[in-house]
Amino acid sequence: MLALRSSHSPCYGMDRRGFLRVGAAGVVGTTLPGLAATANDSPTSREGFGRAKSVLIVMLSGGPSQLDMLDPKPEAPEEVRGEFSPIPTTIPGVNVCEHLPKLAQQTDRWSLVRTLAHREHNHLLATHVALTGRPTPLPRGGSDLDRVETRNDFPNFAAALDFVRPRTDGIPTGVSLPNYMIEGPLTWPGQHAGFLGPKHDPWQIQGDPNDKDFRMQALAMRDGMSPARLQSRRQLLDELNHGRSAMPGVETDSLRDQQQIAFNLLTSGKMTQAFEISLESDETRDRYGRNKFGQSLLMSRRMIEAGVPIVQATMGIVQTWDTHTDNWGKLKNTLLPWLDQGLAALTDDLTASGLMDQTLVIVMGEFGRTPKVSTLPGQTLPGRDHWAHAYSGMFAGAGVRGGQVVGQTDAQAAYPVTRSWSPADICSTVFNSLGVDPEVRINDLLDRPHHLLNGTVISPLYTGRAT
Structure with missing residues (x-):
């Protein structure tokens, strides 16, 4: 089913800590002295500005291990390097994990960024940071562990773009799939x-x-409902809404907004067809992989073809990549093969159709994993814990230079030794790619203005020059 969601979470008031955190300039990714952004850094990049019509965010919820995927350290001690062997890529001298063979042959299409970093090691807080580029406001009297989504949150990329560039053509600004990130009583913010x-x-x-x-x-x-009948019912509904608006204490704006979205959705044949994944051939569906990962990427490609500006594909249910236990078993048996196959098919199709030139693809988690291997109490299979000081991501399309590595970490992939890049920088890179004016501001619930581009565009993605 398709859920047109609105939040039913309580809207907490802000304490002083939350007020200050929301008002911060951004989530700074610098973790070592001397690596901070300079006064000459620009929030825009001429090379990438306006190159993208769509952005696809492949979200690896839970935090994938940088050491066991894109930043292997085979010379590190045994308790750090893990169980996998590195394999060469098309980039001279650059290796990735042995369970990413298709990616290894397609690195000419990708920029591997090895120095993403921020300060949040909690899943919920880090997810908000990753998907908004902003610190997470905390509920009054609550702790980091209590934090779930509220209407105090900063808008995610798709929502902010919809505010800046509202649409009325039945094509949504953002689509997220295949599931909302909820676990028990917790709903992930962002x-x-x-x-x-x-x-x-x-x-x-x-x-x-x-x-x-x-x-x-x-x-x-439903059967028997023609577009003409639908329009007639809409006119009747408008008259009823007009009558309600005159009634004191009755809130109709939000209801009207949801009704408008529903009508646009029902009358958009282009979107209806885009959701019909069964129209794809068996051969195509097999190339992506007959699993939730692969078919979600195929559905994402169809959303991009339909003209959706921002698509988020959460690869797996919430925290799928949270490998505290059986890290190497989970990665080699399911997660890495499925991701490897699905991404290869996706980039093949986007390249063949020419859409890669106008689609920015980002693959990332909310953070990475600890360098040191550990075994949780009561468990026998080891894994890695949360680590936000350094993690890896992948960028391709819309002017991004493929075949390069941006950034370098230390001998244990624990900290950057070159400049780090934060979620705020990813935020600026996304909106710069979509051609959003860097001076655009949005106001929060306290009517305070915030620059939408709150970091620095990751310029080496386009220039190939380290900063």
């Missing part, structure tokens, strides 16, 4: 429009595109 309100929430797909019974029935009008 997934919706926050203080901008539910009108700007991204569309949320709830369902497994690999399920043979997967259908976007919410997009279909």
